[in-house]
Structures are given as structure tokens and as C-alpha cells.
Amino acid sequence: MPLSETLRAPVPAERMSRVRESPSSRVADRVRAFQAAGRKVLPLTIGEPDFDTPDHVKEAAIAAIRAGETKYTSANGTPALQRAITSRLLRKTGQSYATDEICVGGGAKQLIFLAFVATLNEGDEVIVPAPYWVSYPDMVTVNGGRPVVVATTAADGHKLTPGRLREAITDRTKWVVLNTPNNPTGAVYSEEELRGLADVLRAHPHVSILCDEIYDEINFGARPVPSAVTVAPDLRERIFLVNGVSKAYAMTGWRIGYAAGSARLCGAIGTLQSQSSSCPSSVSQAAAVAALDGGREFIDRTVRIYAGRRDLLVSGLDAIDGLRPTAPEGGFYVWTDSSALMGAVTPSGSTLASDTDLSEHFLETSGVVVITGDSYGCPGHFRASFALSSDAIREAVAGLAHSVSLLRR
Numbered sequence: 481m482p483l484s485e486t487l488r489a490p491v492p493a494e495r496m497s498r499v500r501e502s503p504s505s506r507v508a509d510r511v512r513a514f515q516a517a518g519r520k521v522l523p524l525t526i527g528e529p530d531f532d533t534p535d536h537v538k539e540a541a542i543a544a545i546r547a548g549e550t551k552y553t554s555a556n557g558t559p560a561l562q563r564a565i566t567s568r569l570l571r572k573t574g575q576s577y578a579t580d581e582i583c584v585g586g587g588a589k590q591l592i593f594l595a596f597v598a599t600l601n602e603g604d605e606v607i608v609p610a611p612y613w614v615s616y617p618d619m620v621t622v623n624g625g626r627p628v629v630v631a632t633t634a635a636d637g638h639k640l641t642p643g644r645l646r647e648a649i650t651d652r653t654k655w656v657v658l659n660t661p662n663n664p665t666g667a668v669y670s671e672e673e674l675r676g677l678a679d680v681l682r683a684h685p686h687v688s689i690l691c692d693e694i695y696d697e698i699n700f701g702a703r704p705v706p707s708a709v710t711v712a713p714d715l716r717e718r719i720f721l722v723n724g725v726s727k728a729y730a731m732t733g734w735r736i737g738y739a740a741g742s743a744r745l746c747g748a749i750g751t752l753q754s755q756s757s758s759c760p761s762s763v764s765q766a767a768a769v770a771a772l773d774g775g776r777e778f779i780d781r782t783v784r785i786y787a788g789r790r791d792l793l794v795s796g797l798d799a800i801d802g803l804r805p806t807a808p809e810g811g812f813y814v815w816t817d818s819s820a821l822m823g824a825v826t827p828s829g830s831t832l833a834s835d836t837d838l839s840e841h842f843l844e845t846s847g848v849v850v851i852t853g854d855s856y857g858c859p860g861h862f863r864a865s866f867a868l869s870s871d872a873i874r875e876a877v878a879g880l881a882h883s884v885s886l887l888r889r
């Protein structure tokens with residue numbers, strides 16, 4: 481065999497052609513390049529709380545290390561974490577879940593991915609309302625499924641309506657994804673809206689519902705955020721409720737997510753975990769117990785701060801001619817309609833023909849970075865995060881106002 485043959489690196493599987501790099505890491509590379517060139521950047525791209533993990537959570541992790549909780553655990557988490565999760569679910573949804581009806585993973589992201597691995601056959605369809613969290617479609621396609629993207633409208637509050645859901649369901653539909661509060665729009669489904677969707681789903685027993693509630697504690701309206709399982713407990717076996725500690729407790733780096741659903745699905749996910757990661761980090765699990773069992777002081781304090789920043793960012797964007805922000809009901813992003821700026825001409829004479837053109841114009845002229853709407857399946861918009869200080873928000877808004885003022889329309 482020639483030497484060149486023995487040196488050949490593994491050829492990526494065909495399925496790799498179905499996954500794209502996450503838009504947020506692409507933007508992060510662009511920001512790094514700008515910073516390396518000595519230019520100031522104001523990132524409105526941040527997808528995680530800027531707060532530090534609460535002290536009592538860190539202390540619990542340190543205590544766990546000292547107590548020798550440093551070994552493998554069951555794939556579905558330690559008994560202490562399972563207890564903390566089931567009590568949290570009971571408090572929030574009124575449903576009591578048995579330990580074989582929950583799963584624990586390295587973040588909500590891993591559990592959503594594994595739910596698709598465990599359930600999708602080639603060609604199965606997953607209804608994904610747009611704007612959507614960037615990862616859903618790629619997670620579906622890499623696992624052989626077909627994302628069926630259903631556009632929502634501003635008039636419907638960027639939410640899937642019963643009529644649109646009914647139209648999108650086929651014999652091949654396996655899942656519908658509901659993300660409430662939504663990333664990127666901040667939309668929260670009301671009980672009434674969930675009831676309407678549940679009515680449609682009752683007639684289609686082959687469709688399951690993946691409810692991603694990772695932002696549920698960061699909400700500016702009714703608490704708790706209504707959950708599909710509370711509104712339609714009869715569909716409980718078909719609902720996969722996903723959550724985690726990342727956003728509520730500023731614990732993105734600890735990588736703990738959890739989910740509740742049928743024992744069959746949770747068992748399948750447990751099997752996949754046992755053959756891939758074995759279990760989530762034992763130390764992070766101890767930290768997650770402290771977070772879930774701790775009081776609400778951290779959440780209440782941070783939500784108050786987020787609310788102030790939200791108002792600042794929404795009113796700042798709203799004052800810029802050509803931008804139309806939607807005030808989010810939850811999460812820490814402002815979804816902004818920028819379609820009025822398409823076709824405008826930059827000082828260098830180029831015409832803005834896409835979201836990327838506009839975001840490049842912002843970056844070039846004021847250093848402000850946003851994530852483009854096309855990344856979320858909804859061009860003509862951008863997402864701006866308010867997981868940053870009020871001063872940084874004011875500076876970014878001033879930068880955007882300057883960038884927009886330079887355009888000829």
C-alpha cells in the first residue's frame with residue numbers, strides 16, 4: 481500500500497454534509513478577526529447570561545468534589561438530581577414524573593439531539609415553526625429527518641397557530657417543536673394558544689410534541705410560563721418537556737439539562753447516553769441540585785435586571801427609523817424587523833440586498849454585531865441580545881442609530 485494511503489485522514493460520513501456550522505460560531509470568528517485587527521466590537525450576539533453562577537451553587541460543587549462525588553453516576557443522573565428535577569417539574573406543571581420518565585444530559589441541547597437520534601427514521605418529518613432556534617433543523621437533518629419549517633407572522637405574535645399546524649401535519653410527521661419562551665422572538669405561548677394546538681394534536685396521535693422550555697424562568701409576564709403538559713395532561717405520554725439549568729441559573733458551562741417524557745423515550749435516551757457519554761459530570765449534577773432546590777432569589781433578582789435592559793434595548797431600537805423591535809415576553813433577545821432597510825445604499829455605494837449585507841454594514845460602521853434573521857429561518861430581521869450591561873446596550877443602540885443614519889434610502 482502506498483504511504484499516502486496509510487496517511488489518509490478519516491473521510492467524514494455522508495450525513496456530515498447535512499450539518500452546517502452554527503451561525504453563532506461563524507459570527508464569533510468574525511468578531512475575533514475584527515478584534516485582532518484592533519477594532520472595537522459591541523456584540524449583541526451573546527446567547528448566555530452575563531451573570532456569574534450563584535455562590536451557593538459553586539459551594540455545592542466544591543463540597544461534592546471534597547466528598548468524593550467524582551465517579552460515574554447512572555446515565556440518568558444521581559438520585560439527588562432526579563429528586564430535584566421531579567420536584568421542580570411538579571411545582572411547575574402539577575405533574576408528578578417517575579424517575580424513569582425523566583432524563584438528564586449534558587445540556588438541553590444534547591437531550592434534544594438524542595431525542596431525535598432515538599426516534600427519527602429516514603424521511604420522518606419534524607415541524608419547526610420559524611423563527612426557530614438555529615440548532616433544530618440541523619439536528620433533524622443529521623439524524624435522517626426532514627425539517628418542515630412553518631413560517632409564523634408578527635400578527636400571530638410569531639407563534640404557530642392551530643390552522644398552520646393542521647396544514648403542516650402529514651403521515652410522516654413525528655414531532656412538532658414548540659419553544660416557549662422562544663429564541664429568538666421571546667414569544668410565550670398562552671394557555672389558550674397551547675390548548676388550541678393540543679386540540680389539533682389530539683386528532684393526530686402519531687405526532688409528538690417537543691417542548692423546549694429552557695428560558696421559562698426568564699419571563700416578564702405570567703409565571704410559571706404555561707406548559708403544554710399542564711394544559712393537556714392527556715397528551716403527557718407524547719410530550720417531551722426539555723429544560724435545564726443553563727439560562728435560569730447562569731450555568732451554561734456546567735452542561736446540565738433535563739427532560740421529562742414517556743418512560744420508553746427516556747429509556748432509549750438513557751441507552752444512548754450509556755453508550756456515548758456514560759453520564760453527565762457528577763460535580764455539575766451536584767451543582768444543579770443546589771440550583772434547583774435553592775430559593776428563587778437569584779432568578780427574581782436577575783429577571784428584574786433583564787426587564788430593565790429589555791426596556792432599554794426595545795425603546796432604543798424602536799427610536800431608530802427603519803427598525804421594528806418586538807418586546808419579548810421571555811428570554812433575553814429582541815427580535816427586530818429590519819426589512820425596511822433592504823435596498824438602502826451604504827456610504828461606499830453598495831446596496832443592502834441581504835441580512836448579511838446589513839449586519840456587515842453595522843459591523844463596519846459602528847462595530848455592532850447582531851445575528852441575522854436568515855439564521856433563524858426568517859430573513860429581514862436580526863436578533864439582538866440584552867445579556868449585557870445597560871451601558872453596553874446604550875452604546876450599541878447609539879452605534880446602530882449611527883449606522884442606520886449613514887444609509888441612503
Ligand SMILES: Cc1ncc(COP(=O)(O)O)c(C=O)c1O
Binds near residue numbers: 527692723737
Ligand atoms: C432554545 C434553546 N434550546 C436549548 C438550548 C441549549 O441549552 P443548554 O445549554 O441546556 O444545552 C439553547 C441554548 O442557547 C436554546 O436557545
